[in-house]
Amino acid sequence: MNTIFPKVKKNALPSTESSLKVKNLIDKLYDNEVLDNDEYLFILNNITNKDTDYLFKKGNEKKQVYYGNKVYLRGLIEISNYCKMGCKYCGINYKVDTVERYRLTVDKILKCCEEGYKLGYRTFVIQAGEDSYYTDERLKGMLDQIKAKYPDTRITLSLGERSKESFKALYEAGADRYLLRHETASRRLYEHIHPSFMSFDNRRLCLDNLKEIGYQVGGGFMVGSPTQTNEDLVMDLEYLKELDPHMVGIGPYLCHSDTELAGNMSGTLTETLIMVALVRMILPKSLLPATTALGSLHAIGREKALKVGANVMMPNISPTENRDKYEIYQNKICTTDTSDQCRNCIEARIVGVGHEIDLGVGDYIDFERKEK
Numbered sequence: 001m002n003t004i005f006p007k008v009k010k011n012a013l014p015s016t017e018s019s020l021k022v023k024n025l026i027d028k029l030y031d032n033e034v035l036d037n038d039e040y041l042f043i044l045n046n047i048t049n050k051d052t053d054y055l056f057k058k059g060n061e062k063k064q065v066y067y068g069n070k071v072y073l074r075g076l077i078e079i080s081n082y083c084k085m086g087c088k089y090c091g092i093n094y095k096v097d098t099v100e101r102y103r104l105t106v107d108k109i110l111k112c113c114e115e116g117y118k119l120g121y122r123t124f125v126i127q128a129g130e131d132s133y134y135t136d137e138r139l140k141g142m143l144d145q146i147k148a149k150y151p152d153t154r155i156t157l158s159l160g161e162r163s164k165e166s167f168k169a170l171y172e173a174g175a176d177r178y179l180l181r182h183e184t185a186s187r188r189l190y191e192h193i194h195p196s197f198m199s200f201d202n203r204r205l206c207l208d209n210l211k212e213i214g215y216q217v218g219g220g221f222m223v224g225s226p227t228q229t230n231e232d233l234v235m236d237l238e239y240l241k242e243l244d245p246h247m248v249g250i251g252p253y254l255c256h257s258d259t260e261l262a263g264n265m266s267g268t269l270t271e272t273l274i275m276v277a278l279v280r281m282i283l284p285k286s287l288l289p290a291t292t293a294l295g296s297l298h299a300i301g302r303e304k305a306l307k308v309g310a311n312v313m314m315p316n317i318s319p320t321e322n323r324d325k326y327e328i329y330q331n332k333i334c335t336t337d338t339s340d341q342c343r344n345c346i347e348a349r350i351v352g353v354g355h356e357i358d359l360g361v362g363d364y365i366d367f368e369r370k371e372k
């Protein structure tokens with residue numbers, strides 16, 4: 001049997017019987033928006049290339065229920081590649097000495113917002129490594145200025161783990177959304193791909209705190225991380241259902257040769273698309289990006305993600321001279337294009353697969369911001 005994921009049980013059912021069961025489970029997931037863990041595992045252990053066509057069709061159908069063919073655009077600004085953390089897969093972790101570090105001033109960040117606003121973006125995603133330079137005071141100053149100039153926008157922060165007080169202060173200063181991928185819901189795998197000073201429990205606590213404060217919250221995970229099993233992926237699905245985030249970033253693990261995990265196999269396009277389609281059915285209202293990592297793995301990886309359930313894209317509006325330094329993984333796309341080239345390229349890609357751009361703020365459906 002030609003299964004997608006490598007771990008196939010020795011006692012697997014004959015292929016037609018197993019294919020029928022996979023299809024039935026996909027239908028059950030479509031209807032109920034949840035499965036038992038052993039049912040998720042059956043899908044992952046047995047899904048074949050033929051079955052993926054059906055899964056992808058159902059993922060796309062589920063997206064139509066709330067979002068139709070709309071794709072929301074977010075202008076991504078990578079404000080600093082300094083990071084005090086040591087994620088073993090990441091090309092800008094503090095140990096990597098082959099990367100030139102940079103940090104944008106507030107004036108430069110505002111310039112990026114100005115360009116992004118002119119291109120039609122109404123969400124700015126402010127992303128950095130965990131850089132202690134960005135104190136609450138500095139970030140509050142930045143948020144004040146962006147919100148004063150562009151009151152009709154949303155600001156998404158992606159700045160790593162912070163204290164609950166800090167998250168609260170930034171929310172009160174105008175931040176709307178926070179992306180913090182959980183990376184993996186398996187403690188064993190988390191501890192394998194992170195150094196001992198990083199805490200699986202604290203990451204989850206941060207996500208709980210962000211939800212409690214009132215942010216639109218983004219979790220997410222990597223597919224194909226070294227030693228990841230299908231059981232680990234099932235834990236991701238179970239955890240996401242429980243967390244019920246507004247956004248989910250799902251990208252392939254992409255091996256970086258200057259990290260501790262150098263030499264490992266990267267995740268694959270098909271595995272990642274399968275997880276996107278499953279998450280679309282588990283969290284039908286979620287905002288699911290067609291990630292840049294997927295576009296870096298395959299020339300039309302993002303378009304394929306849109307066709308199985310994704311509904312967000314994040315064109316880069318960082319200064320072109322800094323883009324290749326934000327090298328979480330190697331061979332990242334869109335590092336040399338100007339912001340308006342990125343805008344045109346992305347629009348063509350979206351329209352090319354029968355989708356349409358939505359330049360609104362693109363909040364999670366039903367979302368209402370808590371009062372300060």
Ligand code: SF4
Nearest residue numbers: 083085087090093129
């Ligand atoms: S993944 Fe994020 S937190 Fe981890 S080392 Fe890279 S930039 Fe830092």
